[in-house]
Amino acid sequence: MTQKMNTEARREQIAGAALKLLAERGSEGFNIADLAESVGLVPSAIYRHFEGREDVLDAALDVFRDRVYGLVEAARNETQDPLQALELLLTRHARLIESGGAVPHIMASMSAPEGHAARRAKTERIFAGYVARVEELVRDGQESGQVRSDINAATVAVLFAGMIQPAALLRHAEGERFDITAHVARVWELFRRAVARD
Amino acid sequence: MTQKMNTEARREQIAGAALKLLAERGSEGFNIADLAESVGLVPSAIYRHFEGREDVLDAALDVFRDRVYGLVEAARNETQDPLQALELLLTRHARLIESGGAVPHIMASMSAPEGHAARRAKTERIFAGYVARVEELVRDGQESGQVRSDINAATVAVLFAGMIQPAALLRHAEGERFDITAHVARVWELFRRAVARD
DNA sequence: TTATGATGTGAATATGGATTCACATAGAGG
DNA sequence: CCTCTATGTGAATCCATATTCACATCATAA
Numbered sequence: 001m002t003q004k005m006n007t008e009a010r011r012e013q014i015a016g017a018a019l020k021l022l023a024e025r026g027s028e029g030f031n032i033a034d035l036a037e038s039v040g041l042v043p044s045a046i047y048r049h050f051e052g053r054e055d056v057l058d059a060a061l062d063v064f065r066d067r068v069y070g071l072v073e074a075a076r077n078e079t080q081d082p083l084q085a086l087e088l089l090l091t092r093h094a095r096l097i098e099s100g101g102a103v104p105h106i107m108a109s110m111s112a113p114e115g116h117a118a119r120r121a122k123t124e125r126i127f128a129g130y131v132a133r134v135e136e137l138v139r140d141g142q143e144s145g146q147v148r149s150d151i152n153a154a155t156v157a158v159l160f161a162g163m164i165q166p167a168a169l170l171r172h173a174e175g176e177r178f179d180i181t182a183h184v185a186r187v188w189e190l191f192r193r194a195v196a197r198d
Numbered sequence: 199m200t201q202k203m204n205t206e207a208r209r210e211q212i213a214g215a216a217l218k219l220l221a222e223r224g225s226e227g228f229n230i231a232d233l234a235e236s237v238g239l240v241p242s243a244i245y246r247h248f249e250g251r252e253d254v255l256d257a258a259l260d261v262f263r264d265r266v267y268g269l270v271e272a273a274r275n276e277t278q279d280p281l282q283a284l285e286l287l288l289t290r291h292a293r294l295i296e297s298g299g300a301v302p303h304i305m306a307s308m309s310a311p312e313g314h315a316a317r318r319a320k321t322e323r324i325f326a327g328y329v330a331r332v333e334e335l336v337r338d339g340q341e342s343g344q345v346r347s348d349i350n351a352a353t354v355a356v357l358f359a360g361m362i363q364p365a366a367l368l369r370h371a372e373g374e375r376f377d378i379t380a381h382v383a384r385v386w387e388l389f390r391r392a393v394a395r396d
Numbered sequence: 397t398t399a400t401g402a403t404g405t406g407a408a409t410a411t412g413g414a415t416t417c418a419c420a421t422a423g424a425g426g
Numbered sequence: 427c428c429t430c431t432a433t434g435t436g437a438a439t440c441c442a443t444a445t446t447c448a449c450a451t452c453a454t455a456a
Contacts, residue, residue, distance in 0.1 A: 162361055193391065
């Protein structure tokens, strides 16, 4: 028998594994059997720690949120320079995606079916929260004079998110062939030119 | 009984309806019963015109591809000015999204499960084809001297796609509250500054 | 007008996964 | 060392959908 664990540790382990599967296959391809196998358990064991499938997905989204928001926090703490923080953030995203992290198909959960409105709402909140955090960074940049003040911070934040999403998609589609690090470096230059005060 | 139609017309009708549902709910929430109802048929009738669910999704993706590529063609034909064509294209995307068109969650099909590799591959091809077309427009712009020639056309094309995806997501999430037209107008200015030769 | 095939219908049937349940056992606390 | 409860297991069961099938009916063309 697989070694027993207390439910708190197990929950975290399962949620993490679920996020990984979710990132690989999207919520459509996500199923309890594979999840259980990926943590060395039998399907029914999952129910010792979660109410059911939706509960697992909910927990996975929590992990996702913490990880992504954590990325923003880390970038913020690493430098006082807001523009540099954004660049750092972008790079970290690239690294996370490269390591099969997540991000792309998670957001696809936003298109969750009617019945799973809660999941959808949660994903939307996470995305909105992310954009809001980036927006704040942009505002800081405007106050520090590095970012043009004649542009809308929210718009910039959405554009920033737009640098990540398609890259993640391409990475998922083309795999190794797509050099996300190089792409991100190039697209950053474009972004900088768009938003930096000359 | 619902009026009979010859299979060609019916197929088109069904594929169009399927695309609509897909855009609203994603492939996870897509089911034959709702599809049938949306065209005033009974579920089993769908099988008179399609092999099965995957076949329907395949046809819906065809409609999507034609529509999106058509947008690019239309923008191209409307003006000789490549940069203006891109702006037109962006605006048209916004309008398509606004009218509940599609785009966002379709691309989420890229995360189709293992078993549906064909669907996934097809979606990837469509996305790649879209980016390639935009890239060509960017190249034209570089040749005409409107777009900086020291930047990578492919990178610009991906960034362009990145202006649309998150906007579509937000539109889906926030609905009317998100003024996609206004957003697109603002983000276009950013994009222009990033890529236009001064 | 009528014969015929194509299209539509409703009632099965099939299937893949989630969920439940009765039973087994590890492992923490006394 | 013993007990008792939380955790793990395998075998059902349930359920939502896809899919099939026998039958009905419309559309068309001879």
